Amino acid sequence: MLALFNKVVMIGRLTRDPELRFTPNGKAVANFSLAVDRTFKREGQPDADFFRVTVWGKQAENCANYLSKGSMTAVDGRMEINKYNDKDGQERISVDLIASDVRFLSSPGGKKSDAGDESSASSDEGPGDMSDFSDDDLPF
Numbered sequence: 164m165l166a167l168f169n170k171v172v173m174i175g176r177l178t179r180d181p182e183l184r185f186t187p188n189g190k191a192v193a194n195f196s197l198a199v200d201r202t203f204k205r206e207g208q209p210d211a212d213f214f215r216v217t218v219w220g221k222q223a224e225n226c227a228n229y230l231s232k233g234s235m236t237a238v239d240g241r242m243e244i245n246k247y248n249d250k251d252g253q254e255r256i257s258v259d260l261i262a263s264d265v266r267f268l269s270s271p272g273g274k275k276s277d278a279g280d281e282s283s284a285s286s287d288e289g290p291g292d293m294s295d296f297s298d299d300d301l302p303f
Contacts (some may be wrong), residue, residue: 168241168302169201169241169242170241171238171239171240171241171242171260172237172238172239173197173199173207173214173237173238173260174199174209174235174236174237174268175198175199175200175214175235175236175238176197176198176234176235176236177195177196177197177198177230177231177232177233177234178197178198178213178229178231178232179195179197179232179234180230180232181193181194181195181218181226181227181230182195182227182230182298183223183224183227185228187212190220191219191220191221191223191224191227192217192219192223193216193217193218193222193223193226193227194215194216194217194218195215195216195218195226196213196214197214197216197232197236197238197260198211198212198213198215198216199211199212199213199214199230201265205299210265214258214259214260215240215259215260216240216259216260216261216265217260217261217262218262218264218265219262220302222243222262222264222265225265227254229267230265230267231298233267234265234267234268234269236265236267236270237265237266238260238262238264238265238266239262239263239265239266240260240261240262240263240264241260241261241263242250242258242260242261243259243260243261243273244256244257244258244259245259263274267287269278276297284286
């Protein structure tokens with residue numbers, strides 16, 4: 164029997180602080196954007212890809228409390244494709260990451276977080292500093 168999987172692991176930096184909301188049933192949901200450096204760059208292309216991340220439950224609350232813009236973060240989850248209309252009424256498609264596990268690799272200043280045991284994580288590894296990005300830089 165053939166088994167199909169939709170599993171993604173990404174490491175990047177938050178481009179903005181997580182936004183925490185609660186469903187009418189009281190379940191927490193947090194959203195943030197993750198900038199992930201590309202391994203190779205083409206002329207005229209961005210140096211990073213940007214992904215919207217959705218986290219549910221207690222993890223959502225932890226993300227909102229302990230992550231902020233610039234935090235180095237590892238996200239494990241699945242990809243989901245969504246269609247929506249932008250403010251001009253144009254139909255858009257987004258590729259979103261629905262997180263099943265989020266690891267805090269560093270604080271925005273590059274200090275290692277106590278939340279994980281990822282000893283190889285440091286401020287000079289992985290994607291560059293994304294703290295100078297604004298929401299206007301995002302493609303969605």
